[in-house]
Amino acid sequence: MAYWNKCDLIIANALVVDGSGSAATKKDVAIDNDRLVEIGSLDGWMAEERIDATGLVLSPGFIDVHTHDDLEVIKNPTMDCKVSQGVTSVVAGNCGVSISPVYRSESMPAPFPLLGKPEEFSFPGIPDYREAFERARPAVNLALLIGHSSLRLNVMKETLDRPATDQEISLMSETLQRGLDEGSIGLSSGLDYPPAFAALKSEMVSLVRVLKDYPRAIYTTHMRDESDGVVDAVQETIATGREAGVPVVISHHKCAGPSNYGRSKITLDLIKTAQQTHRLALDVYPYTASSTSLLPRFIRNAEKILIAYSDPYPEFACQTLQEVADQWRCDLNEAAERLYPAGAIYFQMDEDDLRRILAFPSTMVGSDGLPTMAHPHPRLWGTFPRVLARYVRDQKLLSLEQAIHKMTGLSAKTFNLDERGLIRKGYFADLVLFDPKTIRDTATFEHPEQPARGISKVIVNGKVVWADSANTGQRSGVFLNH
Ligand SMILES: [Zn+2]
Structure with missing residues (x-):
């Protein structure tokens, strides 16, 4: 038999x-x-x-390497927005803001509201978060980065508009170290946002250096500037990684604002050269519009701005900022300030830059979806199928095998997610x-x-x-x- x-x-x-x-x-x-x-x-x-x-x-299964799903996996554990695209694992805690370790629950500066309400930040340690995750039993796997802005908020409270002192850096380092011991996979930063603007490069090098004792940990960064100063920001990022001796991922790489269109030729050349001596990767989402908090400083580099949500004026979701300003007979800055806390979608990128960045060999796909928004950017539900439909089948920018690699094998290898990302016995x-x-x-x-x-x-x-x-x-x- x-x-x-x-x-x-x-x-x-x-x-x-x-x-x-x-x-x-x-x-x-x-x-x-x-x-x-x-x-x-x-x-x-x-x-x-x-x-x-x-x-x-x-x-x-696709690995969404750039998410803000920290709370979403607990609040909506079926995770339809991600599994419907074929996503099976997400990396959360990006852009400097992680839901944990945070021990504070008053009002929180941008971009923390993108994750949740102040009272929802209730995970002072990684084990608290992990317990809540396991109780919720989400449909997707999750790996968590620790946010630099989260560390700053814990230690510096209301005084985030200055560089951290040596003592504050060592307190942040201790929390980071504990978080890594307790299961976080690395550190993220969001130097383009109010809680971290004032952080000097030396603060970042000190903190990123903590990861050196964890050979599998990674540093991801929403760089200090993604528009006029993008080239300097790439250089700062490379220098930080190199001085700390830790691999780096540049998050949602873009050259924002019409005057910066085409500059991905320069940034990718810099990255390619740096890769000869340092481990460096990047991620991108397949759209020429970005989305984040509605802040006056982001306004000047956009061709058009859509309101994604506004706490005081929910009725304006899906209208343009210009339409709101016209109704109120004010300028765009004042309209943005009145709408805040709010989120927006900024049309501010060039298709050729996007294609160039997506085709770059070490670029992974990450959605940067924002599940808390009333009217979110479509990347939340569409990122991975859009790459396969638009950039593989229709435009033939990538082969199917290359595109899948950027969503799976490359991602698992870069983030050290063991025994995932490949079909292997x-x-x-x-x-x-x-x-x-x-x-x-x-x-x-x-x-x-x-x-x-x-x-x-x-x-x-x-x-x-x-x-x-x-x-x-x-x-x-x-x-x-x-
Ligand atoms: Zn970001």
């Missing part, structure tokens, strides 16, 4: 794009419990369930099955909260969390630490 291997699930006849960048091949995949147990021809295997994936692509079964002919984003600036088309199934740690346009109710994500 023939000997049969048993497993939970077989996905047969899929075109497997394994996340490494190598060419797609037709294979069968066997999944048992939370792992990929065999790949290739599965003669002699039997399964509880079998999916015939003829005509579909099977790839590792023994790896975790985080997978997405999609139709390469029909996959596309449907989220738009007018109607941003729409699931993508063409995603057949999404599997997280061996469990199907999304199937045929709906979540299955399975929530099998885990907290990822080093």
Whole structure:
């Protein structure tokens, strides 16, 4: 009698794009419990369930390396905005603002409101956050960065508009070190925002240097300037990483404002040269509009600004700032100040820069989606399918294998997410099955909260969390630490 291997699930006849960048091949995949147990021809295997994936692509689940999902995974644990795109893991705590470790709950400066309300910052230590995460059982895996602005807020309270003293830096270093010991994967900064403007490069080098004792940790940065000073900011970032001796990821790289269009040629050249001697990567989202807090300083570099939410004037969501200013007979700055706390979408990038940055070999895909906004930027629901539809199928900027690598294998390697990001025997079964002919984003600036088309199934740690346009109710994500 023939000997049969048993497993939970077989996905047969899929075109497997394994996340490494190598060419797609037709294979069968066997999944048992939370792992990929065999790949290739599965003669002699039997399964509880079998999916015939003829005509579909099977790839590792997408890793959203740039998110602000810290609280979203707890408040909306089915995470439809992400799993509907094929995302199975998210990196949270970006741009200097992490929900933990923060021990303070009065009013909070921008951009903290993008994460949640002051009273929702209730995780003084990483273990507090991890416990809440595990209680919520989200559908996606999550790795957490510690925000530099969060550390500053804890130590410097109301006086964030000055450089930190040596004593404050050592207090921040202690908290960072404890957070890394307790499962955070690194440090993020948001030097373009009020809580961190005043931080000197030396403050950053001191803090980033803490990561050196953690060889798998990473520093990500929303740089000090993404518009007129973008070249200087790239240089500062490279110098910080180099002086600290720690790998760096430049977040959501862009050259914002019409007078800076085309400057990605300079920034990418700088990055390429620096990569010869230092580990440096970047991420990008596939849109020429950005989104963040509505602050007067961001206004001058945008061609058009849409209101994404306003606490005092919720009725203005989805109107332009110009329309609001016209109604109020005031200038844009005054309108922005009156609308605050508020968020906005800024049309301020050049398509050629975006294409150049996306095509750069060490660029990963990250959504930077902002789930708390009433009228969010469509990147929250559309990022990954948009790359596959617009930049792979329609424009042929990237091959399917290259694009998937930027969403999976490259991301897992850069962030040291073990045994994820590739379809390999023994790896975790985080997978997405999609139709390469029909996959596309449907989220738009007018109607941003729409699931993508063409995603057949999404599997997280061996469990199907999304199937045929709906979540299955399975929530099998885990907290990822080093
Ligand atoms: Zn940012």
